[in-house]
Amino acid sequence: MSTPRTTLPVGLPCVMGIVNVTPDSFSDGGLFAAPDRAVAHGLALAGEGAAIVDVGGESTRPGSDPVSPELERERVQPVIAGIAAGCRALISIDTMKASVVRAALDAGAGMVNDVSALRADPELAGVVADAGCPLCLMHMKGAPKTMQDDPVYDDVVDEVCAFLEGRLAAAVRAGVSEEAILLDPGIGFGKTLAHNLLLIKHLDRLAALGRPIVLGASRKRFLGALLDVEEAGRVAGTVATTVLGLTRGALVFRVHDVRPNFEALRVAQAILSAGEESR
Numbered sequence: 001m002s003t004p005r006t007t008l009p010v011g012l013p014c015v016m017g018i019v020n021v022t023p024d025s026f027s028d029g030g031l032f033a034a035p036d037r038a039v040a041h042g043l044a045l046a047g048e049g050a051a052i053v054d055v056g057g058e059s060t061r062p063g064s065d066p067v068s069p070e071l072e073r074e075r076v077q078p079v080i081a082g083i084a085a086g087c088r089a090l091i092s093i094d095t096m097k098a099s100v101v102r103a104a105l106d107a108g109a110g111m112v113n114d115v116s117a118l119r120a121d122p123e124l125a126g127v128v129a130d131a132g133c134p135l136c137l138m139h140m141k142g143a144p145k146t147m148q149d150d151p152v153y154d155d156v157v158d159e160v161c162a163f164l165e166g167r168l169a170a171a172v173r174a175g176v177s178e179e180a181i182l183l184d185p186g187i188g189f190g191k192t193l194a195h196n197l198l199l200i201k202h203l204d205r206l207a208a209l210g211r212p213i214v215l216g217a218s219r220k221r222f223l224g225a226l227l228d229v230e231e232a233g234r235v236a237g238t239v240a241t242t243v244l245g246l247t248r249g250a251l252v253f254r255v256h257d258v259r260p261n262f263e264a265l266r267v268a269q270a271i272l273s274a275g276e277e278s279r
Contacts, residue, residue: 003251004210007180008134009110010090012212013246013269015262016052016254017045019083021075022059033075039082046089049262052111053087054254055080055104056094060115060140060189062148062221073103084108092136096120098127105131113214115140115189117167118174129175136182136214136252137167141190151190157202160185165209182252184214188221196222200241200248207249216254217241218261235260243268 003012019042023033032038042053057075058067072095080091084107092111093104098121101112110133117137118125128135139160141151153159164183172178185199185206199206200217207213217223223237224230235257242253242261246268255261 004212005179006134006182006212007132007177008090008182008212010051012251013265014051014252015049015258015265016054016092016214016252017042017048017050017089017258018218018254018256019045019053019055019079020059021055021057021079035078035082038079039086042079042083042089042091043086045258046083046087048258050089050258052090052092052252053083054092054094054113055083055109056113057100058095060144062144062188066144069097069099072097072100076100077103077107080104080107080109090134092134096124098123101127101131105133110134112136113184114138115184115186117164118171119167125171125174125176128171128180129177132177132180134180134182135171135176136184137164137171138184138214138216139163139186139189141186144189148190151192151195153195156191156195156198157205160199161205161209164206168209168211178211182212182214183209184216184254187215187217191222193222193225196220200245203245203248203250212251213245213249214252214254215241215245215250217245218255218257239264247272 021038032041055076057072091109092113093109094113096116113136115138187196218238219231219234223234227237239260
């Protein structure tokens with residue numbers, strides 16, 4: 001499958017490293033709440049191979065509560081500024097709020113990762129369109145507080161595809177360039193173990209929408225259910241999703257553990273492209 005035309009200023013496929021500036025994220029909540037530690041972590045992820053560093057100041061784990069825009073801005077602004085000053089990685093702001101996007105872009109971010117797919121804040125699309133920056137739209141069934149309370153689909157792959165196709169069209173109508181948009185199936189966001197496995201198996205269906213697919217399976221609960229391990233023990237499972245995701249058309253891999261995923265991605269890409277240069 002060919003790589004879609006995109007304004008994303010990094011080569012694809014690539015790794016997106018996660019910096020959670022929160023006290024309550026599911027895997028690393030509180031570890032990087034202090035700005036200096038978060039900056040150091042972001043720079044370390046870039047050094048390990050992350051082409052994108054995704055900074056978030058509001059947890060969206062199952063059962064989480066929202067935070068105010070003021071608190072979210074206070075958490076992310078110094079971290080984004082510090083990472084931007086120390087490396088050349090593209091910095092993404094993981095938020096659903098237009099005011100946080102504005103502050104993040106001013107601090108040095110160059111991409112927006114919106115888990116609500118422009119549904120939470122009607123002003124966000126205009127901010128992104130005016131900035132001309134890349135935008136990731138994610139599928140989520142319900143809200144973080146309740147999304148894992150018995151999610152039901154008739155056909156999870158069909159429904160996620162239809163949702164993302166609709167949100168892509170809505171973003172373009174709002175003035176966002178289609179070539180600036182990425183799509184994320186939202187692994188773990190209102191899905192059971194079976195739903196997550198089916199979505200990863202059929203990522204090629206999502207890739208057929210013509211936009212780069214972001215896969216965020218890192219350390220998630222379904223891996224723990226399969227492997228019977230806690231979050232820190234899910235690195236190998238995450239790497240498996242990265243390699244299989246690549247074979248099914250995913251191009252951006254949002255992970256906590258950058259180095260093993262970056263190395264696995266390089267090897268898998270080399271194998272998949274072997275012999276193509278002589279054709």
